[in-house]
Amino acid sequence: MFFQLGWRNIWRNRRRTLVILTAVVIGVWSMIFLSSLMRGVADQFVSNGIKTLTGHIQVHHTGYREDPVVENSIKNPAGVEAVLTAVLPPEAQWAPRVRVNAVASNARHSTGITMVGIDPSREAGVSFIGEAITEGRYLKSDDPYGIVVGKALVKKFETKVGRKLVLMSQDTEGETASRAFRIVGVYRAEMQATEKQFAFVSMPAAQQMLNLSHGISEVAVLLAEHGQAMQVANTLRAELSADEYEVNTWQELLPMGSAIMKIYDWFIFIWFLVVFIAMGFGIVNTTLMAVFERVREFGLLKALGMKPWWIVKEVLIESFCLLILGMVIGNAAGFVSVLAISRTGIDLSALAAGMEYWGMSRVIYPHILGQDVMMANLVVFILGLVVSLYPAIKASRFTPVEALAHT
């Protein structure tokens, strides 16, 4: 009957209850919706990083990460490839790469780029390039002079598919190596910076140009889940000689990504608190009004023999009903609105330049995390009851004689 009493009491002043209920609903909804957007941004930041030639794990020759020159290549990749085949989970994919800094030039322009020699079929399973060709064609495994470049580079160089592009770098002998390629395909990436930076050629073409024989710069591994990286990396470290190879996870390769995820954790928490503080004042105010309107009634309850604790409980039950109802509607609204934009995302192309500065995608897809939903609800529920304690204790302190004399 306490719950019945609490439930009926909150509907004694419908308008006031609807106002505070709306505040709770908007609060919970905004917590869920905005945290899912923030998670979406952080997720896409990491996913973009992982897809843009990082992968979940990379294996390099020791020293390559400090000094990424061609001399620090893996001379004989067969041993690494055998370990990868034996150790990686079945759903994991991996691709070898030659990766060196180079200068790209045509008749009008020249710029610094990263030349990436790839095994086209393996690379397609690991990075974005397999699905990113918008003009021309993708590379063939033995393309001796084909090159795939980004849309932004094509625009900058005022060139197009079929035209020549000369790449120049340093070979294993320390001599200048250059090779003329013909643009066979143009790709689009999430960020223009990627389109300007990476030019893809076939593995044999890169190896010949740099006099690398069978050498490679790195092996990138893509796993089914971001979270598997640490465990798989440890297994690889155990199998590969530490003197010869370095194994790094995406968290180590993309320190900015890990930092952003931690910063977003705090952003979300602070956002929850800000929303709650605004909501908390509303809850205290409403509950206090409800209590002071019913001073006589609390006097009666005490006269009937209700102990102060029971009155605290009664007022808290009213807040409980209000909070639970608001949370149910707020959660439903949050999930529905996230579902509504989960396919199309929020297109922020108009702000693409600014977004790119922060490493964000043009389209944000929300991502609901269970822990955020749980935290939003716990913050509202627990703090909501805590702030209701003040009016509840006030109600319990009315003396029956004073309260019954109250008009």
Place this chain on the structure above:
Amino acid sequence: MDIVKCTKVTKTYRQDTVVVRALSGASLSIQEGGFVAIAGPSGSGKTTLLNIIGGLDYADSGRVVVDGNVLTDMSQSALAHLRLHKVGFVFQAYNLIPVLSALENVEFVMLLQGVPPAERRERAKAILDDVGLGGMYDRRPAELSGGQQQRVAVARSIVSNPSIVLADEPTANLDSKTGASLLEIMQEMNEKKGVTFIFSTHDKMVMDYARRLIYLRDGRIVEDKIRNG
């Protein structure tokens, strides 16, 4: 046996700088099963005396014993327990819980006492039938007349078999016919169930129903008479 015994009870209120002496050494004994009216003009101390006997307020000095419990020595919590189990109240303004039905209002005290749901429902229905409200169990206070609400209040006050029922001007808001009908119900409960009723009133009709009449003036008992018939 005395169910209530007050000895030299005093009570003073302060209203800003004004000191009001509500009770000035009132002493009285009321026997179990009594049907007693405490009468007197406004400000004579009737309600104060009733509040002190009911454990709603403390006396400044003197001794108050209700059903063997010395109220003047009891904590707030112990007084709440005493009110819940030994005292029933009927107020001038009915004071029902507006969001509960008549039946739920009557059940509420038993809920606080921890009576099992089925038993409290059965007892609440029986007592509402006794006060002539059978068939009105589900009506909320706003859907009942003043007289009906006061009958619910009487039913609530006696449903848990208290030692005493204290009624503060129970007929003040009722017309004379409804007031008489309510008094008859209380008289019947007193006779049938042996519940002690103590009223505060300045209504002549209530005084006529009482078997004992105590007059208060300026916080002192000035007359105490047993009435016959």
